[in-house]
Amino acid sequence: MSSWSPTSGKDAEAGKSRPAYDPVFLNARRELLVIVVLFVIFCVWSLAVCYFWGYLPAGQELPEVSITLGMPSWVFWGIVAPWLAVDVVAVWFCFIYMANDDLGESHEGEDLAEQVQHLHESEGGQSGNGPSGKGNAR
């Protein structure tokens, strides 16, 4: 991937058209929405099952405990079942749905180099290289 240089504000003011949205941003935003929906589904599943099946009203004694695979049934259907379902969903989400994206090259020291350049410019000096020894991006 080639190195990237941000477009200056002056270019934008000059009416240069924006490039398309970054595909990483678009993919991440799409995935974020799915994540929020998954959270809501599993939160409602877990809380609803546990509350309606597992909470003992005040003052009542438990007549008999209903057991599934050794644990109270409300724990199995309200915690274990959604937990295992999340693990299955994680296979789909991580290996099928989530996109492989190119996150780009690492521009080590660039932010600091820009800062030093601005500092020199504001002092009236000439722009130069940052302390990392790497050249300025612009």
Next chain:
Amino acid sequence: MSSLSHGLPGLLAASSLVSNAAIITFAIYIVGVLVLAWLSNRLLQSKSFLSEYFLGSRSLGVWAFALTFAATSSSGGSFIGFPSFVYTHGWIVSLWIGSYMIVPIVSMGLLAKRINQIARRTGAITVPDVLRDRFESPVFGTLATSLIVFFMSFNLIAQFKGGAVILQTLLESVPLFEQARDVTSRIVAQLPFLGSAANDPGYLICLLVFAVVVVVYTAYGGFRAVVWTDVMQGLVMVGGVVIMLPLAIYAAGGLGHVTRQMAQMEPPKLVKLQIELPTPATAAAALPKNQWLRLDSDDGQPPRIFRLADRCTFAAGQTIGRLGTAGLSPDAARRIGAVEVMLTDEQRTRMAPTLAETPAVRIEVLESVEYVAGAGRRGVFVTGPGPSPSSAAGFLPLSLALSFFLMWTFSGAGQPSNMVRLMAFNNTRTLRRAMFTVSIYYTLIYFPLVMIFCCARYVLPGWETQSDRIMPEMAHMTTASIGLPWLAGLLVAAPFAAVMSTMDSFLLMISSAVVRDIYQRNLNPEASERTIKRLTYAVTVAVGLGAMLVAVYPPAYLQDIIVFTGSGLSTSFLAPVILALYWPRFNKQGAIAGMLGGFLAHILLYAIGSWQQGSMAAYEPWGFHPFVVGCIVSTIVALAVTCLTPPPPEDLVRKFFHAEPSR
């Protein structure tokens, strides 16, 4: 002081059973950690210093990324406080921790791609770096740095104390540790400047050992040492749980059996006893903590069973037992704290040999306090909201269950220590695999811990006296039952690992905030790499040792401080960071207002709660934790201020939201 055992058989049976195996395992483990730090430092010599020291050169692969993320999130609470909760409140704790099913997908997937991408584009090394660069706002960067240093400093001190207390709890009554404590006790007695801290030499030893080890390996090896040790620590944790689960179920005779027994259990009573010997003690003697006592009934009822929560001492020639604490009035000193244990019939049968050997003392119950929720009711340990000694609504009413579901999930996403890890993985292929790995990792850790410590409730009754000790006791009991006592050492290494993996991350966060965000980006941007390198080592050591010195005088409200700082950071960072990564219109005014809004709402709710209750506490409107309320405030303020102020500069939007033009 001699024991009473010659006259009272079985008196010391309740002393800790943890052998020197724990201390030997700990020593081996420490050596492993230091070797990893040495290897990391060698790698450090060949890379760009700051990026390698604070971010591992953004090159973490699947296992390193997954396990450092998982281990940093699991603190000592996961292996000490959480088992204690399960033991005390029963199956309902599975709902309390239930949101961990979705935590990996949310806390990694929500931010990972974007924060990693933006950090790469700008060369950002720390979270404040990302925020400063995203808005080209030194003010926002400095605000983020200040909040990190503020909250993390409190948290680091509390974690140091927590680490020392956990180590002390695990090593209590280990012969080697007892000897070291005696020696230290004599040394610190001659150091008057230590003041009240000298009263607890065991704590001082543990604090010193923990702090020195963590500071040395973190300072010497940097982020990569922290990550590699996290990998080791993560494996120790999951290994400990996976080995312990079948042993616990086997020892308890099956999980279904345990659940049926728990359905018959009633909460214990918290009592004060007067304990009297039949004849005056011939020499000074004592009943240790956790000693079983029996009060036989004259009317044919089963005997009442007690377990001591305090050590009871008898002076030579005296018959009445007293607390060892100095300065108590005679009346207060004879009130010995204990728990009245409500054993099921089957537990009484199992415990018969122990109960038959209880010391022949006369017991009078001076005071008996029942649980506020669940007292005298069967079934409370297998249903919600669970028994509670202090809250009438029970352990986990529905509003609190929802609060915790939200908090564990989104609080993890908002932690800067997690965000910095999201900046360190090498590509999205690693991210996808790591998210799945952490999902499985949490499945193998958290729910099995619930099952293990439900089993503990049946096989090791009466540990409400000191429920923080249930983890090492269960480790010993399960391994002894299969004739492998050495395995207990491995199992109790899990809590060491959990605390260390959290402490090292926090130490590095503060150090990076000081060196990178304050010094390099605000004071001296042109500092040479040599200067930065020296400063980094010096600051990491100084911050670590400073936190250790403050922790010599341990802060009160330990768990409250940890919750306060963790939720405070998430409340301040979560909304501004999500909006910064996903909303092109978001501007620096909105970001600063959102961060301050969340921070102030959180602080205000804690101030009101502390003022109302007279000790550190949160005010929870409608039963919702300040994290939930603070995040809502932060989001509303950030959105409102952004909409009321001019849009961000076009070049910033292009830089962070539009495709990189090819050259």
